[in-house]
Amino acid sequence: MEKFVNQRLSKHCCSSDDAKTTSPRKRVKLLEDERMKWEEEEEEDEALAEFSHPVPWQKIESEGLDCDYALLFSKEEADRLFQQLEEEVVYATGEEAKVHVFGKLHNIPRKQATYGDAGLNYTYSGVTRSAYPWTPTLESIRNAVTKATGQTFNFVLVNRYKDGQDHMGEHRDDEKELDPLCPIASVSLGAARDFIFRHRDARGKQSQPRRQIEPVRLELAHGSLLLMNPPTNTFWYHGLPVRKKVLVPRVNLTFRRIAQDGKK
Numbered sequence: 664m665e666k667f668v669n670q671r672l673s674k675h676c677c678s679s680d681d682a683k684t685t686s687p688r689k690r691v692k693l694l695e696d697e698r699m700k701w702e703e704e705e706e707e708d709e710a711l712a713e714f715s716h717p718v719p720w721q722k723i724e725s726e727g728l729d730c731d732y733a734l735l736f737s738k739e740e741a742d743r744l745f746q747q748l749e750e751e752v753v754y755a756t757g758e759e760a761k762v763h764v765f766g767k768l769h770n771i772p773r774k775q776a777t778y779g780d781a782g783l784n785y786t787y788s789g790v791t792r793s794a795y796p797w798t799p800t801l802e803s804i805r806n807a808v809t810k811a812t813g814q815t816f817n818f819v820l821v822n823r824y825k826d827g828q829d830h831m832g833e834h835r836d837d838e839k840e841l842d843p844l845c846p847i848a849s850v851s852l853g854a855a856r857d858f859i860f861r862h863r864d865a866r867g868k869q870s871q872p873r874r875q876i877e878p879v880r881l882e883l884a885h886g887s888l889l890l891m892n893p894p895t896n897t898f899w900y901h902g903l904p905v906r907k908k909v910l911v912p913r914v915n916l917t918f919r920r921i922a923q924d925g926k927k
């Protein structure tokens with residue numbers, strides 16, 4: 664390693680002419696500057712190596728839809744993370760577990776929790792939720808997602824589906840406080856579930872959809888990461904339909920970046 668460092672330093676640094684004309688003190692200074700520059704380059708290389716962590720990304724595209732999908736965690740890692748989340752996450756109860764639809768409070772067909780950086784709020788489905796401080800497991804999953812994508816996140820919405828009866832209706836995550844340039848990173852643990860995107864212009868009555876655009880159907884596996892890149896959530900709704908044959912639970916984490924004016 665030292666040999667390599669020296670080779671790189673001598674390549675960048677003092678030619679034999681420099682060596683003749685530069686004072687020893689100045690030469691030491693030059694060498695120090697070069698070493699620091701080299702160390703910075705080395706850190707950048709390491710960071711890039713992390714982003715090119717061998718995640719076998721799969722591209723999913725359609726008109727205005729841009730997603731990346733990968734298995735981020737091995738089965739063993741995903742099993743362990745699922746168990747840890749079952750112990751750590753505190754889900755909302757009572758009024759906190761309801762959403763506003765057409766002016767009325769409704770129970771939601773799953774459990775929810777919100778975690779994130781101090782002072783962050785998120786408003787969706789007519790309710791505002793503040794972030795609990797990150798748990799160790801949520802923070803370590805967030806860091807793994809950042810390593811794999813190069814994106815940073817300050818908030819996560821946790822959804823727990825006890826079985827295939829629990830579900831989520833079609834919606835777009837297009838709230839104004841979300842950073843529009845940041846993808847939403849969705850990590851799934853537990854039961855594999857179907858996940859369906861529908862273009863906003865193809866919604867409406869089945870008999871008369873406004874435009875014929877095929878829905879995009881995925882199965883989100885245990886340990887998977889789905890990146891919904893902009894502008895996907897402008898044009899496409901997504902939802903998690905009922906699947907009566909699914910008998911085991913699933914936990915989904917959607918990591919988001921809330922713009923700082925989303926703070927209290």
Ligand SMILES: O=C(O)CCC(=O)C(=O)O
Pocket residue numbers: 820822831836849858883901902903915917
């Ligand atoms: O559970 C899922 O995969 C869907 C989650 C979702 O759509 C959301 O959090 O907005």
